Amino acid sequence: MTRTRTPLAATQSRRGFLGLSLAAGLVLSLEACGGGSSGSSGGSGTNTLTWAWQLPTTWDPVTSSAGSDVQMLALAYDPITALDEQGNAVPWLAESWAYDAAGTTVTFTLRSGLKFSDGTPLNAAAVAKSIERGRSQDGSLIAPQMKSIKSVAASGELDVVIELTEVDYQYPLLFAGKTGMVVNPAAFEKDVDALATQPAGSGPFAVTSYVQNDHASLKRNPNFFAADEITIKALELYPQQDPATVVAGVQSGQFNLARISGAQVEAAEAAGLDVQVIDSMFVSVLDVNASMAPFDDPAVVEAMKFAIDREKLKEVVGFGVGDVNYQPFPPGYVGYNEELADVYAYDPEKAKQLLADAGHTSPVKAVFTSSGQSAPAVELIQAQLKDVGIDATIETIPQTQHTQLVYLEHSKALTYDGFAGRESPVQAFQVLFGAEGLMNPARQTDPKLEAQLEKVKQTPTDSPEYAGLLQEATRIAVTTFPNTFLQLMPTIVIRKGVSELPASPSLRRFEGVTVS
Structure with a gap:
């Protein structure tokens, strides 16, 4: 052993x-x-x-509704690019790429001789069709990440030319995950619904049978x-x-x-x-629908952030494994903001005062939705919230309905979940905080964050200014949005x-x- x-x-x-x-x-x-x-x-x-x-929730990367699906999808699909251990975009299906001087056109040059698992050519035309489907198909959950694409076309057998409506240097990073996974057009043009159970990619393995x-x-x-x-x-x-x-x-x-x-x-x-x-990029988080009571009151949200003893969570729930964290990125990551290292450190007295100052003289009633997969964490958080005056009743729902009820129907006010990270940090912000972000139950955003993310996108990732711009976006998001980050969860x-x-x-x- x-x-x-x-x-x-x-x-x-x-x-x-x-x-x-x-x-x-x-x-x-x-x-x-x-x-x-x-x-x-x-x-x-x-x-x-x-x-x-x-x-996976589905074998179709376009409609996959869980960030963690990428682990399974990568068995059957190849992305256009990959990430090295420092998070830089490196060749995968594309052997190289280049932006034009204006930063509004990026050309990905594929390796020669690529094939899908069924033996059909994986060329520029196939990649262009796959990208186009991902950004335009009804119900696509990756479309919000590609809103700045104006057009995508093949130039010859190997070059995929993407014209953008604005400067966006994130695409080589973005295409290293689900958004860049290439689906065989022969499959989705014939029967797009079949992809849910019959993946059609070029990855290291091919699915021979699947029992949901x-x-x-x-x-x-x-x-x-x-x-x-x-x-x-x-x-x-x-x-x-x-x-x-x-x-x-x-x-x-x-x-x-x-x-x-x-x-x-x-x-x-x-x-x-x-x-x-x-160690991983996975962080546990309380996802909050700020359009639903009582979390439509900012004082309740802020009190909740100070009410949780994350060190106790680590000890009792994680058995000492994992690290307390107050933001969506781990220490050392380019988007990690040192100023937020203990921004919501456990302070029950402050939580009580925030509620009192907001006029809450009796316990605040709330419903805390659980999929049953992290019952000890949910129960401990429930007890900690009660200690400061937030009386949360636990509602347990089937795990299979969690994504639908919380993130697609937006019908739950508070839930315990995790965020698996994204290849592009801007994409991570869009998923968590964007107006169309899957893990943003209220679908509410903030103009200051949107403006900051535009600066990040318009800055080459190897520019000296890039890290500071990204870390400022982290500060805005963590201190403005109701998402309550708890702990880094290693695998x-x-x-x-x-x-x-x-x-x-x-x-x-x-x-x-x-x-x-």
Whole structure:
């Protein structure tokens, strides 16, 4: 048994450090992933990885409603660009890109010889159609990130030319995630609805069968542009397992890679499993609908931010794993603002005074919605709010309805959730605070933040001014919006017969994986 901690590099790169570890044999020459061995439920033969992690809300990147879906979607799809461990945009499907002098046209040049998993050419025309669909299809959840695109067209077989309505230097970063994942036009032009269960991409694996809410079976994609780096022949993907059974599942060989919480670390170590803690961009957060009572009162929102003892949350809920945080970015990230390091430090007396000054002489009634996945955290926060005069009744809803009710119907006032980060920091702000942001339940924004983000977008990411502009946007957002950030949540994995995973706070990659 070994236990390792993989730290997030404290790099002050102007572009951040959202990591993406790739195989040493690839052109990017970055780190290789850990390997996988076969499990009893993981299909026949060797070289099978059984991964108890999560199933996506959909296999269509355009309508995916959870940020964490990107982990699963990356198995079947390739993005146009990728991110290195410092958060810089680096080549992936596109081997290079360039802006014009005005900053309003960017051309991405693809690698030659690319193919989708079905063997059809992945050329500039296909990429242009995929981008166009993402920005124009009804119901697209990535369209808000591409509002500044005026037109997209192929120029020859390899060049994708994007004309913008305004200067925007974020696109090479933006296209490293779901927004840049290329979907085969042959699939969405034939039956767009089928993509929900039948992904059509060019990633390292291809889905062979999918049972919703149960599991997905994938096989190695020989048309993946770095297929010689993939030694896993099959991958079985399962939802995150029940805390009561996940350790036993890995110990027995049912799975060989699984995600656990801090509460399960001791049991996993006692079972002789390898435990690895990987720092991530994931931050737990209270999402607040400021258009609903009582959170339409700014004093209630501010009191709530001071009422929560985040250190207690870390101790009781996270079993000491994770770090208190008051903003959407971790320390060291280009958008992290040092001035906000303890901006809402636990102060129950101040919380009580804020409520009293606002005329609240009796307990403020509220409804606290929970999907049941983080019940200990919800219950502890409920108790802390009650201590300062906010009487929150817990309403538990099915996890499968959480996104629909909270973020699409905007029908819940307060919920406990997490934010998985985004490849582009401007995109992160749009998702959290934008007028169309998925994780902005009230869909209310602020002109000061919008103006600041325009400055960020119009500044090249390698400019000396970029970091300061982005950190000022963080200050505006954290002190203006009701979102209440709580704690950085590292990824904790247990492994059996799987080598150590890379130090990547972003995607799990499988290039270079070998069977131990």
